[in-house]
Amino acid sequence: MILQQLQKKDVLIGYADATRYKYLGYIGRGGYGMVYSAIDTHTNEKVAIKLLKDVFRDVPRAIQFLREVKLLRLLKHQNIVEIKSILVPPCSDDFNEVSVVFELMDFNLYDVIRLDDNLTAENHRWLMFQILCAMKFMHEANVYHLDLKPDNILVNTDLLTKVCDLGLSRVAFREPSAVWRYKGYVVAEPYRAPEISGLNNSKYPYAVDIWSIGCIFAEILTRKQLFPRTSLVHQLNLITDLLGTPSADTISGISNDRARKYLREMRIKSPVPFAVKFPNSDPLALQLLQKLLAFDPKDRPTAEQALAHKYFRSLSNAQSKASQSQLIKKQEFAFERCKSVTAIRKLMYHEMLEHHHPQLLRNYISQVPVCYVKIYYDPGWIYIYII
Template sequence: MDGGAAPPNDTEMSDAQPVAAAAPPADPNQQVPPPGGIDNIPATLSHGGRFIQYNIFGNIFEVTAKYKPPIMPIGKGAYGIVCSALNSETGEHVAIKKIANAFDNKIDAKRTLREIKLLRHMDHENVVAIRDIIPPPQREVFNDVYIAYELMDTDLHQIIRSNQGLSEEHCQYFLYQILRGLKYIHSANVLHRDLKPSNLLLNANCTPTEAELGFLNENAKRYIRQLPLYRRQSFTEKFPTVHPSAIDLVKKMLTFDPRQRITVEDALAHPYLNSLHDISDEPVCMTPFSFDFEQRALTEEQMKELIYREALAFNPDYDSSSSAFDPGAFQ
């Protein structure tokens, strides 16, 4: 996942240790022996051996049988649980996010649909990639959504909080890669509303990848309008040891009026990033993202079907024995 310029010589972190896969038992109802060291995560084959159920701290994690044990929880949030697992068909380790009861709230369901469509549209080294949408065992019992992403090693928040020092070259490299991804996102007519260190994932070469894309909305505008006025802080006084060129770029990127704010293209060409900037290796999205699905109210069943179709796009040979969807629902 290295894009653009090479990272500084001392940016490499230790590679993530590979996880060994255990073969599933012949008996579909037999419990898969837990992997060494993770004996609290039992796994059981289900639905005739087509799926595997993992019990992760009392939460059922049910994925297609190609995601062999062991499985490792790596994160948890309001949306659900994230686990790393091995796709035995591709040999790739992925991060699988479970969104439990994904259709109970229409706003959350639409957010999930939006994320899937957005990331499927994007194809860039600095934007996290979806590897799979895991279809449900039965179409008419479709409540939880499982999304498999490329597995990254850490995030910028963890790097900043660690004892690992960051040189000027590190900062330039991180900023360049972030802007490189942002240029691609903007060229698709999409704004990233939540750029923060914890949403900037890094691989073993410290190449940042942007995750958790979102959209600005009227609530965000109202929030901004109600904020009290604050006196502008002097970056030079606050960060006296930072290079003046870096201060200049940050000032231009944080200009409140978007009409006067520096564009991502001009930010990439700023003198602070001279040593990394290469316009021939800063691609754009050739097709703007379509927001057509946002233009009408969707029922719960329609959102289920749209996400189910996205799952089938990743799994064209998947055969759900019971699909109760009525095509007339979209008419």
């Protein structure tokens, strides 16, 4: 197994082009595998290698991995983590581990918030600016992260910031509200917008990420979670304790009967002034934070609107240099409807070759005989899987 090879021999072997990476040390464990640091001996650059185990144990797991590596290939931005390479296994038919080579970052934002008590107001501004730039880029491509939290934001010692872990992200090719067909557990609970818990069928999917960014911003300011939720009712109490009782119009738009009834019967609460909740904070920062944490998703700004806030006035030149995104093609994500682990493994192998060089993939496809092609029809879509 590649993990054992890595630990015992200090190099990655058995995968194409793997001997260029020399093992340095263990970094940590993620949700689906371990992360190690290594040296790229061709460039003398330090990298992070994520070893994903049992990738093809079931279809949802395999699709999540394929979704992330495909999105990271398509979304090239200075504030989104970059895949340097994906190590190609010797055989395309039976591999169950995937080794992804990322650029190496120093910390995640969770560590920075908990360990660094010397962050200045300007540091706060720069961190938020970069997170919003990443979201603006993603949202313009109709991609929604849906799992923003401090653990999924990487930071270097110079405060260069990059969003990572796009496995739960969704692309909206049809109407934006299509993302709401996915279950509400996709966002970690302390950063979960009220509407993602089933409170309403929002037509503003970007607002889920904006709420999460607001929670992260508050955590940067106070160094503790703003809404450490234990249940939907607990979350509603925490949110209304700070923001006050939602308006009658907002409550009437809630589709969750239990939540609507609970809010209607709740005692009237007045909002807490943010200057009281977050003392000694920049007034412009609190102005922006209040917009990000609007209870009603339609009242939250887009990432672009947030970046135009006066809070970021000093960074206007940096914003003008931001990358422009392009819409992602439907056929790139036809695999989302795939029901076969075998087919997803084949498509993952294709993606590995694509990451190295598109010509490698074209050469491989031209040399491999196609057993059969299965076509799935859906209005506006044709799904083709090579088995």
